[in-house]
Amino acid sequence: SIDGQRLWDTLMAMAEIGPTENGGSCRLALTPEDAAGRRRLLDWCEAIGCTWRVDRVGNLFIRRAGKRDDLDPVATGSHLDTQPKGGRFDGILGVLAGLEVFRSLHDQGIVTERPLELVVWTNEEGSRFAPAMVASGTYAGEFSVDDTLSRQDADGVTLGEALDACGYAGDMPVGEPRLDGFFELHIEQGPVLEEQGECIGVVTGVQGMRWFDVTLAGQSAHAGPTPMRLRHDALAAAARLIDRLQAHALADASGDTKVTCGCLDIPAASRNVIPGEVRLTVDLRHVVETELDALQALFERELAAAGETFGVAVSQQRIWTSPVVEFAPACIAAVEAATRAQGVPYRRMMSGAGHDAVYVSRVAPTSMIFIPCRDGISHNEAEYATPEHCALGAQVLCDAMLMRANS
Amino acid sequence: SIDGQRLWDTLMAMAEIGPTENGGSCRLALTPEDAAGRRRLLDWCEAIGCTWRVDRVGNLFIRRAGKRDDLDPVATGSHLDTQPKGGRFDGILGVLAGLEVFRSLHDQGIVTERPLELVVWTNEEGSRFAPAMVASGTYAGEFSVDDTLSRQDADGVTLGEALDACGYAGDMPVGEPRLDGFFELHIEQGPVLEEQGECIGVVTGVQGMRWFDVTLAGQSAHAGPTPMRLRHDALAAAARLIDRLQAHALADASGDTKVTCGCLDIPAASRNVIPGEVRLTVDLRHVVETELDALQALFERELAAAGETFGVAVSQQRIWTSPVVEFAPACIAAVEAATRAQGVPYRRMMSGAGHDAVYVSRVAPTSMIFIPCRDGISHNEAEYATPEHCALGAQVLCDAMLMRANS
Ligand SMILES: NC(=O)NCCC(=O)O
Ligand SMILES: NC(=O)NCCC(=O)O
Numbered sequence: 043s044i045d046g047q048r049l050w051d052t053l054m055a056m057a058e059i060g061p062t063e064n065g066g067s068c069r070l071a072l073t074p075e076d077a078a079g080r081r082r083l084l085d086w087c088e089a090i091g092c093t094w095r096v097d098r099v100g101n102l103f104i105r106r107a108g109k110r111d112d113l114d115p116v117a118t119g120s121h122l123d124t125q126p127k128g129g130r131f132d133g134i135l136g137v138l139a140g141l142e143v144f145r146s147l148h149d150q151g152i153v154t155e156r157p158l159e160l161v162v163w164t165n166e167e168g169s170r171f172a173p174a175m176v177a178s179g180t181y182a183g184e185f186s187v188d189d190t191l192s193r194q195d196a197d198g199v200t201l202g203e204a205l206d207a208c209g210y211a212g213d214m215p216v217g218e219p220r221l222d223g224f225f226e227l228h229i230e231q232g233p234v235l236e237e238q239g240e241c242i243g244v245v246t247g248v249q250g251m252r253w254f255d256v257t258l259a260g261q262s263a264h265a266g267p268t269p270m271r272l273r274h275d276a277l278a279a280a281a282r283l284i285d286r287l288q289a290h291a292l293a294d295a296s297g298d299t300k301v302t303c304g305c306l307d308i309p310a311a312s313r314n315v316i317p318g319e320v321r322l323t324v325d326l327r328h329v330v331e332t333e334l335d336a337l338q339a340l341f342e343r344e345l346a347a348a349g350e351t352f353g354v355a356v357s358q359q360r361i362w363t364s365p366v367v368e369f370a371p372a373c374i375a376a377v378e379a380a381t382r383a384q385g386v387p388y389r390r391m392m393s394g395a396g397h398d399a400v401y402v403s404r405v406a407p408t409s410m411i412f413i414p415c416r417d418g419i420s421h422n423e424a425e426y427a428t429p430e431h432c433a434l435g436a437q438v439l440c441d442a443m444l445m446r447a448n449s
Numbered sequence: 450s451i452d453g454q455r456l457w458d459t460l461m462a463m464a465e466i467g468p469t470e471n472g473g474s475c476r477l478a479l480t481p482e483d484a485a486g487r488r489r490l491l492d493w494c495e496a497i498g499c500t501w502r503v504d505r506v507g508n509l510f511i512r513r514a515g516k517r518d519d520l521d522p523v524a525t526g527s528h529l530d531t532q533p534k535g536g537r538f539d540g541i542l543g544v545l546a547g548l549e550v551f552r553s554l555h556d557q558g559i560v561t562e563r564p565l566e567l568v569v570w571t572n573e574e575g576s577r578f579a580p581a582m583v584a585s586g587t588y589a590g591e592f593s594v595d596d597t598l599s600r601q602d603a604d605g606v607t608l609g610e611a612l613d614a615c616g617y618a619g620d621m622p623v624g625e626p627r628l629d630g631f632f633e634l635h636i637e638q639g640p641v642l643e644e645q646g647e648c649i650g651v652v653t654g655v656q657g658m659r660w661f662d663v664t665l666a667g668q669s670a671h672a673g674p675t676p677m678r679l680r681h682d683a684l685a686a687a688a689r690l691i692d693r694l695q696a697h698a699l700a701d702a703s704g705d706t707k708v709t710c711g712c713l714d715i716p717a718a719s720r721n722v723i724p725g726e727v728r729l730t731v732d733l734r735h736v737v738e739t740e741l742d743a744l745q746a747l748f749e750r751e752l753a754a755a756g757e758t759f760g761v762a763v764s765q766q767r768i769w770t771s772p773v774v775e776f777a778p779a780c781i782a783a784v785e786a787a788t789r790a791q792g793v794p795y796r797r798m799m800s801g802a803g804h805d806a807v808y809v810s811r812v813a814p815t816s817m818i819f820i821p822c823r824d825g826i827s828h829n830e831a832e833y834a835t836p837e838h839c840a841l842g843a844q845v846l847c848d849a850m851l852m853r854a855n856s
Contacts, residue, residue, distance in 0.1 A: 232674025251673065253720060264827055265709035265732045266658065267639025267801030270698045272825070277710055281691035288685045288759075291677045302672035303684055304720040306713055313660060313711040313730040315828065323720040325672045352695075394674030418679070420671055421722065 044440050045149075046433025049142040053432065056082065056122075056138060057130040066423025067130050071123040071165035072100065072204035079122045080162060080210060086141055087160070090148040096212025099177045099190050100164035100205045103219060106144050108157035108447065114222035116154070116447040117406070118143065118439060119161030120398060125169050129425025131415065131432075136227045137162055139436035143443060154447035156222055163398040164210075170195045171204075173362060178398035180216050182405045187216050221406040223373055223446045226399040227439045228410060229427050233418030234391065241434055242388035243412030244378045248400050249300070249392050250334040250366035254324040256283075256345065260354040262310075262318025277308060277317040279352035286344045287324070290337075299337060300327040300394070324358070329392045331366045367400050370407030373446070377409050380441035384434060411438050451847050452556075453840025456549040460839065463489065463529070463545060464537040473830025474537050478530040478572035479507065479611035486529045487569060487617060493548055494567070497555040503619025506584045506597050507571035507612045510626060513551050515564035515854065521629035523561070523854040524813070525550065525846060526568030527805060532576050536832025538822065538839075543634045544569055546843035550850060561854035563629055570805040571617075577602045578611075580769060585805035587623050589812045594623050628813040630780055630853045633806040634846045635817060636834050640825030641798065648841055649788045649795035650819030653781050655807050656707070656799050657741045657773035661731040663690075663752065667761040669717075669725025684715060684724040686759035693751045694731070697744075706744060707734040707801070731765070736799045738773045774807050777814030780853070784816050787848035791841060818845050 059082065060068045060075035069075040080102060084094060087104045094104040105115065120136025140160040147154070163181075168174030171193045180190045191202035205211040230236075235243055260274030284303050291301040302325040308317045326341060328334040342358070349356035374390075381388045391412065393399075399410050413435040416426040466489065467475045467482035476482040487509060491501060494511045501511040512522065527543025547567035554561070570588075575581030578600045587597045598609035612618040637643075642650055667681030691710050698708040709732040715724045733748060735741040749765070756763035781797075788795045798819065800806075806817050820842040823833040 230674055231671045232676070233679055234674070234676065237679070249673070262829075263640075263825060264638045264802055265707070265711060266656070266734060266803065267637055267641070268707075268825060269639070269641065269704050270695075270701075270707060271704065272640055272644070275695070275709075277713060278691060278695045281688040281695070281710075284685060284688035285692045288677075288682070288688070294677075297676050297678065300672070300675075300677060302682075302721065302723055303688075304672060304715075304722050304724060305718040306684060306715060308711075308713060311712040314709065314732055315711050316709055317711060325721055327673055395671055396673065418670060418675060422669075 044142050044146045044433065044436045046429060048145065049138060049432055049436050050429040052138050052141065053130060053134060056134055062127055062423055064423040067124045067128050068126055069122060069124045070126065070170040071167065072170065072208045074208065076123050077208040077210060083137065083141065083162065087144065090145055092144060095214045096210055097214040097216045097218065098187055098212060099180050099216055100210045100212065101177050101181060102162040104160040106158040108154045110155050111157050113156045114220045115157040115159035116443050117159035117161050117221045117224045118226065118443060119163065120226050120228060121163050121166035123165055123167050125167055125421045127423050129420055129422060131229045131425055131427050132231065132420050133166055135229060135427065135432060139227045139439050142436050143440040146440060154444065156447040158443060158447060159221065165201065166398055171201045175396055175398055175401055178401040182401040183217065184401055224399060224402045224406050224408040225373065225377065225439055225442050226397055226410045227435045228397055228412060229415040229420060230412040231395050231415065231420040235412060235414035236418065238389065239387060240389050241386040241414065241431060242381045242438060243391045244374060244381055244388055245369065245393050245410035245412055246374050246390050247369050247392050248367040248396065249327045249329045249394055250331050251364040251396060252326045252334065252338060252360055253362040254358045254360050256322040256324055256358045258320040258322065258349065258354050258356050260318050260352065263316045265314040265316055268316060273316055274353040275316050276320040276354050279348040279354040280306065280320040280322050282348040282351060283344055287341060290340060298329050327394065329366060364396055364400060367403055369403055369409040373407050373409035376442040376445045377411055377438060379445065380438045383441060384438065386434065411435055451549050451553045451840065451843045453836055455552065456545060456839055456843050457836040459545045459548065460537060460541060463541055469534055469830055471830040473832065474531045474535050475533055476529060476531045477533065477577040478574065479577065479608065479615050481615065483530050484615035484617060490529065490544065490548065490569065494551065497552055499551060502621045503617055504621040504623045504625065505594055505619060506587050506623055507617045507619065508584050508588055509569040511567040513565040515561045517562050518564050520563045521627050522564040522566035523850050524566035524568055524628045524631045525633065525850060526570065527633050527635060528570045528573030530572055530574050532574055532828045534830050536827055536829060538636045538832055538834050539638065539827050540573055542636060542834065542839060546634045546846050549843045550847040553847060561851060563854040565850060565854060566626065566628065572608065573805055578608045582803055582805055582808055585808040589808040590624065591808055631806060631809045631813050631815040632780065632784065632846055632849050633804055633817045634842045635804055635819060636822040636827060637819040638802050638822065638827040642819060642821035643825065645796065646794060647796050648793040648821065648838060649845060650798045651781060651785045651788055651795055652776065652800050652817035652819055653797050654776050654799050655774040655803065656734045656736045656801055657738050658771040658803060659733045659741065659745060659767055660769040661765050661767055663729040663731055663765045665727040665756065665761050665763050667725050667759065670723045672721040672723055675723060680723055681760040682723050683727040683761050686755040686761040687713060687727040687729050689755040689758060690751055694748060697747060705736050705740065734801065736773060771803055771807060774810055776810055776816040780814050780816030783849040783852045784818055784845060786852065787845045790848060791845065793841065818842055
């Protein structure tokens with residue numbers, strides 16, 4: 043069984059690299075901090091006899107040999123990069139729990155049939171280089187290597203240049219090695235497990251996500267002398283749209299419909315000028331693809347109606363689509379069996395957030411394990427998971443990997 | 450009668466000072482451009498024998514002598530400063546129409562009983578120094594001279610320093626001279642006259658205005674895993690408020706209720722983060738003070754209800770109040786008589802925007818004259834009024850001033 047205290051100490055040691063003021067972490071992808079985090083991980087892994095390779099987009103593959111090294115490995119992993127004011131668990135837990143699995147097997151002299159692989163995916167957060175999960179997406183064939191290497195950060199530095207500069211540009215072809223299976227442990231990033239008093243989420247898939255950029259173009263005019271009935275108020279139309287989308291999502295008793303407008307900008311805003319233009323982002327999610335289609339259709343109707351009502355020209359562009367993911371039944375079953383063996387309350391659930399496992403699941407049987415995080419908060423320095431939940435998640439991960447690697 | 454062509458040529462000559470790319474003007478208050486505009490005006494006025502003085506906040510008083518210079522003058526005027534991308538008419542028309550009145554009287558050798566005064570009020574736009582109409586407000590006793598002189602622009606330059614630098618710091622006490630009456634000609638800045646095919650607005654007063662800063666504080670969280678029913682979405686609450694206020698204002702068949710939310714900010718916005726905080730401005734206007742009270746009460750109720758519905762803490766602060774202004778019946782009657790004499794379609798109307806006349810009306814009998822502006826657009830390089838309407842407005846101004854100055 044794994045060593046929960048060692049895992050916790052390792053999490054806290056990683057958090058010493060790129061610490062933030064309020065107890066969080068800042069290790070943006072492919073910065074010196076990210077490189078230092080990778081180096082520390084590799085030191086720990088080399089100390090227990092692991093070998094490693096890097097592919098052309100910087101994904102790290104750390105191997106623990108099996109009895110049958112000709113077979114595809116059973117893999118785990120996540121990411122070490124963080125948001126600018128990120129926490130100590132999002133991604134990091136999934137990587138360091140993999141290390142803890144390796145250490146425990148090492149201590150107990152256990153060698154699995156299949157080799158094991160611990161993967162660190164580059165730039166999961168999408169905070170330095172857009173989009174999120176870009177390197178696991180490249181591994182799975184969603185993005186081309188050249189496109190990924192040429193993506194730029196806010197300063198115009200390409201991902202390829204940053205890889206070279208931080209010393210993690212590898213030469214292994216992207217897409218290698220093939221994996222027999224992939225398990226990712228992650229904090230839930232939502233409040234459901236905590237609220238329900240459950241310790242583990244057996245993740246059966248990931249909800250579908252669609253991102254839209256919306257523009258509402260009215261006519262700016264003076265707030266004082268312009269009669270209400272002659273206005274073309276872009277903010278009024280945006281507010282109507284947001285209010286209708288909220289009402290629709292809240293009315294879904296299943297709770298499966300999710301709508302978020304995260305950004306709203308009024309160019310050249312002034313308090314006594316009717317907003318002539320609004321730019322809005324819309325994030326639609328649902329666990330059922332056909333329901334997501336219906337949600338998108340509703341969004342398009344409500345947008346058109348809001349534009350009509352307020353005399354505002356509307357347009358929208360779908361800029362990202364992630365279809366509903368159903369994880370592999372065999373991997374889900376392994377996670378569920380490992381969870382049951384712990385005798386803790388758990389639930390089967392869909393992930394609300396995107397993770398590297400989304401893309402990996404296209405090319406290898408995959409599942410995920412969630413543990414609760416305090417108040418459901420993540421992408422925040424206050425992000426927290428208890429040592430007990432971290433240990434429990436690592437144990438479930440260990441047992442699920444062993445089941446698959448030895449079967 | 451006045452010379453419409455000369456007035457138009459003078460407007461276009463003033464627009465040569467601080468021209469913008471798209472045919473507008475940029476003469477921010479107390480900049481070298483503003484000073485150059487003032488200087489050009491003074492040259493024109495000196496050429497027809499006028500004298501002038503400047504008060505301590507830079508208001509320019511240009512006098513045309515009357516038969517009875519012991520009597521208080523009948524005044525007109527407006528402002529020469531513009532928005533950063535302002536037009537050629539907003540304020541400027543009111544000043545240069547006053548000049549055209551003086552020139553016409555000069556040409557015809559007419560001397561009025563009372564002296565006439567042409568006033569250029571400093572910093573009406575509020576674009577460089579907040580608030581708007583600050584120097585006419587100081588003249589009327591709303592703001593103290595010291596407060597006004599110490600107001601800073603975005604670079605930390607005080608209004609007093611800017612006055613010194615541009616050479617228009619005068620020593621006349623603020624509040625002098627007392628005025629027998631004040632008439633301000635201005636473009637409507639709204640679409641009503643144009644839409645109704647009317648040429649003149651006889652302005653009977655100015656609607657009341659109240660400005661609010663609103664803060665909605667929820668809880669930011671991840672857009673994916675956070676259930677709708679557990680959210681504290683500050684933008685959803687703001688959208689509900691905006692939608693309810695719009696519905697209320699649009700339902701007022703009289704058209705007298707006006708609600709504008711001009712600015713909406715989401716600090717640290719991100720497309721997959723539920724907005725944790727929203728800052729919103731609200732501008733409420735009504736022509737009846739008790740109705741404005743009721744409108745404010747409704748706003749407060751709707752804000753509280755939106756906060757309640759979405760689990761968001763709300764607060765608001767009233768940062769500016771301008772009560773309903775009723776202009777002096779005698780001045781309104783003079784403008785209406787002068788308008789009737791022209792035989793053009795006109796309407797009696799309230800001003801939707803604040804003007805220097807708002808503050809001047811507290812210390813002298815006042816009224817205003819509006820002319821249509823194209824599409825109701827102002828604070829915009831595209832602002833336009835026809836030469837015919839400018840001439841008509843100047844003629845009405847001239848006749849109203851003569852009525853008062855000779856009675
Ligand atoms: N885990 C995570 O934040 N992924 C980014 C994509 C998403 O918004 O779900
Ligand atoms: N005329 C003008 O823009 N005044 C500023 C105050 C207002 O918003 O009405």
